[in-house]
Amino acid sequence: MAAPVKVVITGAAGQIAYSLVYQVASGAVFGPDQPVFLHLLDIAPMMGVLEGVVMELADCALPLLAGVLPTANPEEAFKDVSAAFLVGAMPRREGMERKDLLSANVRIFKEQGQALDKVARKDVKVLVVGNPANTNALICSKYAPSIPKENFTAMTRLDQNRAQSQLAAKLGVPVRDVKNVVIWGNHSSTQFPDASNAVAVIGGAQKPVPAAINDDEYLKTSFVTTVQKRGAAVIAARKMSSALSAAKAASDHMRDWFLGTGDRWVSMGVVSDGSYGTPRDIVFSFPVTISGGKWKIVEGLTISDFARQMLDATGKELVEEKQDALDVCKD
Numbered sequence: 330m331a332a333p334v335k336v337v338i339t340g341a342a343g344q345i346a347y348s349l350v351y352q353v354a355s356g357a358v359f360g361p362d363q364p365v366f367l368h369l370l371d372i373a374p375m376m377g378v379l380e381g382v383v384m385e386l387a388d389c390a391l392p393l394l395a396g397v398l399p400t401a402n403p404e405e406a407f408k409d410v411s412a413a414f415l416v417g418a419m420p421r422r423e424g425m426e427r428k429d430l431l432s433a434n435v436r437i438f439k440e441q442g443q444a445l446d447k448v449a450r451k452d453v454k455v456l457v458v459g460n461p462a463n464t465n466a467l468i469c470s471k472y473a474p475s476i477p478k479e480n481f482t483a484m485t486r487l488d489q490n491r492a493q494s495q496l497a498a499k500l501g502v503p504v505r506d507v508k509n510v511v512i513w514g515n516h517s518s519t520q521f522p523d524a525s526n527a528v529a530v531i532g533g534a535q536k537p538v539p540a541a542i543n544d545d546e547y548l549k550t551s552f553v554t555t556v557q558k559r560g561a562a563v564i565a566a567r568k569m570s571s572a573l574s575a576a577k578a579a580s581d582h583m584r585d586w587f588l589g590t591g592d593r594w595v596s597m598g599v600v601s602d603g604s605y606g607t608p609r610d611i612v613f614s615f616p617v618t619i620s621g622g623k624w625k626i627v628e629g630l631t632i633s634d635f636a637r638q639m640l641d642a643t644g645k646e647l648v649e650e651k652q653d654a655l656d657v658c659k660d
């Protein structure tokens with residue numbers, strides 16, 4: 330069997346981590362033949378709760394779990410890790426936008442960037458889940474200059490999964506038969522869920538989703554707003570933010586990054602190189618394909634006037650968030 334891969338999950342005593350630890354430790358992310366050594370980071374007051382999570386992991390008797398290190402020390406947690414799930418951050422409550430969390434959360438990602446820079450493997454793959462995820466990922470990368478910026482990503486996979494599920498329901502097909510829906514921009518209510526290149530298997534043949542749905546108004550309005558506001562809808566119902574689906578999306582994101590996507594597109598927030606006329610040096614969600622552990626932005630897609638407006642709006646918000654975050658990090 331392969332040597333264990335060291336993986337850190339932050340916010341390990343929280344609600345997303347409660348689902349995520351099982352997925353990682355059971356083989357759903359790194360494959361059924363890859364043992365994992367889990368580093369679990371939370372803050373000092375949560376060490377008692379974390380001890381309970383460690384007990385439960387032991388009680389799962391998972392054959393791929395090679396060991397667990399619970400800690401409140403970021404440098405211990407990030408030492409030699411190959412994969413980092415940065416979940417630990419404050420969640421929003423009803424009535425808040427995700428960017429309202431910026432002043433509370435962005436310092437965590439500055440500090441964790443510095444710790445990753447010092448002790449993680451230089452090829453560590455970092456997934457930022459904690460909100461506002463795109464801007465936190467940007468700040469984390471900025472404070473870890475010895476690690477390539479391509480190794481820092483933000484999670485928009487939950488939005489992609491939501492969009493795919495909405496389209497499958499509308500078409501009356503299984504969710505696995507819908508692919509290539511794209512999430513552009515920020516993991517916020519300005520994101521642009523875009524079905525214009527999506528395809529679905531209908532009656533045994535692959536068809537473009539826009540033609541199959543044949544309702545542009547739906548694709549430009551209620552489809553977009555349902556996905557944009559899904560996080561808020563879950564909070565309104567549960568009084569707590571999405572956790573099960575967020576953990577599943579984090580697993581999907583990291584699995585595809587390590588194991589590849591083939592020709593299937595997935596969406597992830599990556600440091601923008603200006604593709605599709607987006608502002609450079611913000612973490613913007615693009616469609617990518619992944620092979621050999623490297624992502625590549627899907628090129629050559631047609632951007633309609635409607636899409637242009639949507640991309641510009643979400644890009645503008647990210648530029649503003651970046652400035653706010655840099656101001657917070659100055660202190």
Ligand SMILES: NC(=O)C1=CN([C@@H]2O[C@H](COP(=O)(O)OP(=O)(O)OC[C@H]3O[C@@H](n4cnc5c(N)ncnc54)[C@H](O)[C@@H]3O)[C@@H](O)[C@H]2O)C=CC1
Pocket residue numbers: 339340341342343344345346370371372375416417418419420421437457458459460461462484485487488516570571572575
């Ligand atoms: N990108 C996305 O699609 C999604 C992002 N989120 C975000 O994920 C984050 C976590 O959500 P939940 O697990 O529901 O929150 P939670 O409150 O249940 O857990 C967060 C955990 O992080 C810990 N924590 C706080 N500061 C820390 C630090 N400096 N280092 C390590 N751990 C620290 C807390 O003690 C707590 O145990 C929130 O910011 C939430 O908004 C949630 C859903 C989807």
Ligand SMILES: O=C([O-])CC(=O)C(=O)O
Pocket residue numbers: 420421427460487559560561563564570571
């Ligand atoms: O909405 C929230 O605050 C949590 C989150 O990011 C999501 O569910 O997409």
